[in-house]
Amino acid sequence: MAASLQSLNLNPLSLKPFHKSSTLTFSKSNSIRCSAATPSKRSYTITLLPGDGIGPEVISVAKDVLLLSGSIEGIKYEFHEKLLGGAALDATGVPLPDETLSVAKESDAVLLGAIGGYKWDKNEKHLKPETGLLQLREGLKVFANLRPATVFPQLVDASTLKREVAEGVDLMVIRELTGGIYFGKPRGFGTNENGEETGYNTEIYAAHEIDRIARFAFEVARKRGGKLCSVDKANVLEASMFWRKRVLALAQEYPDIELSHMYVDNAAMQLIRNPKQFDTVVTNNIFGDILSDEASMITGSIGMLPSASLGDSGPGLFEPIHGSAPDIAGQDKANPFATVLSAAMLLRYGLGEEKAADRIEKAVLDTLNRGFRTADIYSPGTKLVGCKQLGEEILKSVESHIPAGAL
16 A cells, blocks of 8 residues: 555645555655555554653643544554653663663654753753754654644634734744754864864755755645745855755756745744745754744744654654743643644554544644633633643543544
8 A cells, every 4th residue: 555645635734644654755756655564553552752841741641632532543552651851861871762762663653742951951962851852863764854833713812923924824844854963073072273162063964865855845845835945044054055956956846836945044034024925844954943943933832833753764753842841840831732733643644543633633623612721822711721631621522523323
């Protein structure tokens, strides 16, 4: 069984699947394909990485939602909870234990909460929680990071932008995830000719790294609005000049896609000035990290946005784009919506379980429609609740959409 991305609708809350146990490849016809070896499989192994801060709180909610939606749809899960980030440092002395990576590689999908915190900020680089996350992405070989930013009608007034600017925003940032300045060498610390200490990193991309993320982005744009904006800094950086050269060459294979280019500083400004001009955005690792966080605030809260990280093969990595928020950890204030929506992306992209994903996404919308909000998205007239109660309300919505006669 093979499914081409050409048959997929990639709007953020109606994402069709890349099937897990599939190899994501680029065919000669330049479409992204998924060849599912076991399309009828209804039992899956999921690695849970709660991480730090609010991570365990939001993962707990997402796990419950996965279990309930799965039980209704006839899906069984075997969960393996492992350490990552600061929690792993405290327990094992390293941010990514070998056991965690090994179990993650053998699973059908990986769901991550959040990592990091003030406690470990002064650690040496190799002992920082963030190093564990970078190692995990590299170990899973997930190179394409999809970060949808959609303004929900129910939350348009939660945006810091004017209603007329924020209303209707629906864009997808596609971030190259395993190359660029975060992984480039040489890197390190040194001393210059004046005897001053220096720190340096290398922004470097090979042709195949740019080609595969650009091709991925063209295919996604084809199933969205047909517009792709490639963001770089080609007026200054040689790596960006090369990036633009490769994207332009590949564009000849996609005459149906309206391709534009934008310098990253202008893109940052345009996201605030007129975000609706964007449909699909593709960019390098560091620019994607920054711009996707900026785009998240258009939606009203970073606590609303999920992400999916995919590779050529193996399990995908699914996580909310928010951080560990140590200032509210353990206070039942976290917003679990982004992690729950990441679980829905896991079902679509990772497992090919569309009905269960649909059920979760509809439950999120239903919960919003019923007025339940955590503090980050609260507005007068809505119901302020904590993480646990919001999770309970999502579960009610999941269950309430059981088709007649299903049980």
